[in-house]
Amino acid sequence: MPRTLILECNNKVGETVTVSGWVHVRRDHGKIGFLDVYDRTGTIQVFCTGDKLGDIRPQDVVEISGIVAQRPEKLINPNIPTGKIELQAETVKGISKAHELPFDMGGKDLDLQLPTLLDFRSLTLRHPKVKSIFKVQAALMEGFRKAATELDCVEIFVPTIAASSTEGGAEVFKVDYYGHKAFMTQSPQLYKQMLIPVYERVFTIAHAYRAEPSVTTRHLSESIQLDCEFGFVDFNELLDLLEEVAVKMLKHVEEKCEEIFKEFNLEKIHFGEIPRFTLREAQEIIFKEFGRDNRKEKDLTPQDEIDICKYALEKFDSDFVTITKFPAIAKPFYTMPDPENPEYSLSYDLLFRGVEVLSGSQRVSDYEQLVEAIKSRGLDTKSFEMYLQAFKYGMPPEGGFSFGLERLTMHILNLANVRQASLFPRDMERVDVRLSTLK
């Protein structure tokens, strides 16, 4: 009999069907038993009598034939799309036998310490709530592409192996490239800028590599960035653009992942008009409203980020805040200094619910000025030959921004650690398995 997808069973009450999937849980009640079986479309309750269940256990792949029946009124589960039906099994066939699980996967939450969650990653990803995380991530990506495409951005594919470190700094991974020393790119930054004279507006989804020798809840050694870059724009247009993309992305996710938002007990996102503060204005607010004087710091502290978001939510009904004009010295060489006060820069971060999820800037677009900026950071212009070439032959005012995909996923879902928002996180202790276990 051909396979029926589980969600389709809703339309097959009274019919005999065959479903295939994984056993999520097994519940025995004397001579009868139940399975929850999932496939890509959903989960169905399977009712069994006699010894049909045999040694079936969680994660077994099974093929079950039986009759789709309405559940009695009082057994209806309103929380799942197949909550009104069950499958009354006639035959239960094992397709692939799972080894005994190292921990229980049947609970609503998967209460495991992070190392265990990652040591058994191929298994723990199957838990419904973990699965949901990466459905949100896929929806974020879809929303991003939709927003960028609507803004006329062309998708580009840029390399990750480069001859020099992208933005200076020591925290880069070295690659042995046919006997030459090469580096994994810290971002697609330079390449997306080089494409401005080609397409004027571009977007790219890129891997970013940071060899930071630290283990925090916020950093990954390999992560995914969502980048846009726009030509013929000024600073205020850039702020409009980044906010438009962010809002469209998040609205897309909220709409597409409504069920998951419920599963995670998430509050609706507040889409009030996004307030824009310069760093100094934000620090002034922190000082006045929260009593901490950080007015000379180069950046917001983590607590400042939380508090300024709290302020924005109260006063503007917005879960976002845009912070602008960070000190020039704190930003990379390609960041445009503020013409009104070159100590500061035409840079910005977008905060979402207490955390930075995007950063970007107006760029230095003048060739001579860019050469000077590179030199003034002690970098070698020879390392930026192809990049500088793009500016040598006509570059308009331009700028852009970049979202961190894992970090954004993490904060939408209120996860404790960014590693939970990466399918196979890389950090200084782990590449799938713990590095300490490798020769």
Next chain:
Amino acid sequence: MPRTLILECNNKVGETVTVSGWVHVRRDHGKIGFLDVYDRTGTIQVFCTGDKLGDIRPQDVVEISGIVAQRPEKLINPNIPTGKIELQAETVKGISKAHELPFDMGGKDLDLQLPTLLDFRSLTLRHPKVKSIFKVQAALMEGFRKAATELDCVEIFVPTIAASSTEGGAEVFKVDYYGHKAFMTQSPQLYKQMLIPVYERVFTIAHAYRAEPSVTTRHLSESIQLDCEFGFVDFNELLDLLEEVAVKMLKHVEEKCEEIFKEFNLEKIHFGEIPRFTLREAQEIIFKEFGRDNRKEKDLTPQDEIDICKYALEKFDSDFVTITKFPAIAKPFYTMPDPENPEYSLSYDLLFRGVEVLSGSQRVSDYEQLVEAIKSRGLDTKSFEMYLQAFKYGMPPEGGFSFGLERLTMHILNLANVRQASLFPRDMERVDVRLSTLK
């Protein structure tokens, strides 16, 4: 005055507008002159009198104010969407001055040798015909995602740094990973398989790294792969699925890039029913129809691929051919042997116009069989710990395939070298600049 996009000028005849963009060509005729100026929406002819053009030259970024006028009937250019209008310049303002170009960029084709094309990549990408290549690439990607999404595949993001080489073999790039030896992945293969028990159907866009010490027209050291993987499928369903995705992708591109297909003088793609031959059947056809006896070879030769495609086009009106059942020994360990004849495998390639653009297979999905397959290739199961974990806990019959993005782009557009289909190609001689020029 606010900027008017060039394509919008079609609706502004008689009005005064300001357009911004890059000068593509300048033509002087005594006291009058013309510019072709492009922005992200198109190209417009600008008519100038007097000395308004000054020292304006190709690739300068300009802002031009003037009146949009109808062109006289005989000067209409039917080949471009703005061919009926021109802009009569009142002011021409230089925004960014280009250095003198090292070669002429004004011709319909950019006749440069490959090394020059790549030495000046930031510049040569601006040539209209080069630009078109990557518009086709973006459309291919869009078509792929659309097709994969329609088949219920969830998009996943997998890492590129791994603790061991993906598929065995020596041609991998080594990374210094916090003092440990790690590798750049040769493909997303193992990860996409690990996600089958999570989402049943997945797709991913991934970077693939091959340290092949050879310089051919077909190989890149870093390339983009478009991958799908499906659970609960058999061999014939896989063939249906790959052909469905391929056809949808190519139809999407042909529709979306109609103008570019004209620009490149491309024939319409032939979408007749795709013939399927086993390798041995294909070799038999080659022997009978083309007189070459390669019936004992492990793969088709390049000339065989060309000829079998010629045959498919004549007999089936199809630009595609699916070749199946390659010798097991020629395929990676995860390839399912043919149960009817284990010397062969449940593998397949898709050929398009004489070249392989996709490959894939039914996979070994049984844990014990997979362990044996790894060992029999002399590989260490310890290196596949996380991968094997996915099979230990319930894995259905599954399989998938992978397109090479650059190679497919190359063959759609009839390019001579795959490097032309990569924005910034990596090979053993170049990482943007030639490696020989680096210290």
